[in-house]
Amino acid sequence: MSVQPTALRAKELERAKRDLEDIIFMASHDLKGPLRTIQGFCTIFEDEYADKIDEKGRKYLDIVRKAAERMNALIEDLLNLSRIGRKFEVKTVDLNELIDEIKSDLWARFRERGGEGEVVAEELPTISTQRVWMKGLFMNLIDNGLKFNRSEKPRVEVSYEEREREKRKGEGKEKEYLFKIKDNGIGIEEEYLSRIFNLSERLHPQEYEGTGFGLNICQKIVDKLGGNIRVSSKPAEGSTFFFTIPEK
Incomplete structure (x- = not known):
């Protein structure tokens, strides 16, 4: 045949x-x-x-x-x-500069909304990656943490650690970065955790603005970069998103 x-x-x-x-x-x-x-x-x-x-x-x-x-x-x-779906050139990206850029963008957005927000990031690495995708990934996760939030002062913390993992193809190990985006927002009900990254899933269509695409975009970006993404959350206790990116 x-x-x-x-x-x-x-x-x-x-x-x-x-x-x-x-x-x-x-x-x-x-x-x-x-x-x-x-x-x-x-x-x-x-x-x-x-x-x-x-x-x-x-x-x-x-x-x-x-x-x-x-x-x-x-x-x-x-x-x-x-x-x-488009290919971008892999470049050396200083994630500290990237986060500062995102903070400036979000500051203007939250001033328009009449609210406040704080983004605190520890010293982050410089990595080889696709800058457009990484900015979209961090932007969506940080914006979600500030937007879905009833605290007097919404806060998002960005941190990371380096670790080893088994290679997806072939034998041996490779280094990867584990990033954590933690917020003090409204949290997510347990029943939604397994569906939070679905394109059709929008948890708060009436109370909060947004399109519902953000987390699905994040998952697609992480998949393209060869990593994984997950969330840990409880209602009224905030959420922490974890995603991994292999070292290039």
């Missing part, structure tokens, strides 16, 4: 997958332009016409602004999903 049809089918599926990723990337990117226009005019309207509309009008304007923010988050997550 010839294996050629199977090989051709596999190539066709891979090509279709790349085409779909390209379509998602381009469509998501093109949607950001009109969305920026909507957000820009919302800001102008709030700044220049707030005193000319009544409370009901301001309420409607706030609904439009929040809907635009949710749409922006959805587009960002779609872009992140499409990027996972």
Whole structure:
């Protein structure tokens, strides 16, 4: 029996997958332009016409602004999903600089939400990895810890350790990094722990903003990097996410 049809089918599926990723990337990117226009005019309207509309009008304007923010988050997550399928050059990445960059991004976001948040990271290593993926991974986990939080001062701690593991392919051992992202947030019910990384699973659709893509994106990134991810959590006691990345 010839294996050629199977090989051709596999190539066709891979090509279709790349085409779909390209379509998602381009469509998501093109949607950001009109969305920026909507957000820009919302800001102008709030700044220049707030005193000319009544409370009901301001309420409607706030609904439009929040809907635009949710749409922006959805587009960002779609872009992140499409990027996972793309190949990026492996570079030397100082994770301390990466975390500082994320903290700056999140500080602006939480100022817009009218809240506070603290991110504390111990001295982290410099590793060879794909920077875009690592930023998306840390960004999602840290943002989740600050967002799903009822504490007066939401706090996320980032730490790591080096250890050895059995090689996935072949004999012997290899070094890996175990990262821990710990928060003082609302925690997760035990019944959801096994499903938390599913794309369709969204635990707090009404109470908290978000698209529900974040943790699924994290799992896909860790898989691509050759590691594992898991969570330990109890309601009202916060959560700790653990993920491993092998040393390149």
